[in-house]
Amino acid sequence: MSIDTQLQEKYQMLLPHLDEKTARLFLASEAKSMGRGAKVKVAKLAGVSRARINKGIKELESGKKSFDTDKGQKIRRSGGGRKTQDESQPGLVEALERIVNPHTLGDPMNPLLWTSKSLRKIQLELKAQNYNVGHVTIGRILKSKGYSLQGNK
Template identity: 40%
Template sequence: MPTESPIAQRWEVLHETLDERQRRLLVGVEAKVLGRGGISAVAAATGVSRVTIMAGISEIEAMKSADLAEDSTTAPKVQGTRQAGGGRKKIETKDETLLPDLLALLEPSTRGDPESPLRWTCKSLRNLADEL
């Protein structure tokens, strides 16, 4: 007999195949179906934050109200999760001299095989950041 709840079993099967929005909607639906105490139960079963579950419930309610306001013959619009090119840019693209400068700082105190990509140094991250 399985010891996991059905919610946890469904989550284990599905969560890796869903994007962020779909995950929020899934946990929101699960919590809404359970009713009172559903948010806590889903949070315990899936490990998802209660805030995320509440956001999923809000999105479901917003979709319901949008569906009621629109003509039922039109299909709902599918939107992407993230904007193309969104997110933090790599620091190497902002400062092209960063990697050569860092290697120059590490070179005098580097230990180990010079052919290996693994580098050993006695300098701390804080000291390296201050020197850069």
């Protein structure tokens, strides 16, 4: 068995158990220890981009710890990821409330509310008002506003 095959098997066994940052640092240390041309080789064998390995090398060379798991810090930086639809489309929540308010039902003794309109019908009405939002997101927003997705029987 060639060294490349052994390395590839090693990466396939280990990488699924590592978080993003740990995997990046591990692959970067592998590339640094192998010398010239190793970035391309490690990237190919591990099935990752060279940019990922380069970023890991920069993090290793900086020498600073970016987080401390003992203090309960997260691995990713805060604020990362895509903004939610209600953040990226101003007025969406208000438009949604205008659509469901006439169709809102609920028991006065129970704080749960529900609407007689389906999520997909609400989606079509919002689309007519130029809001591009899916039915799953509509359900999430309604749930955050105290709506139940199904009325009590």
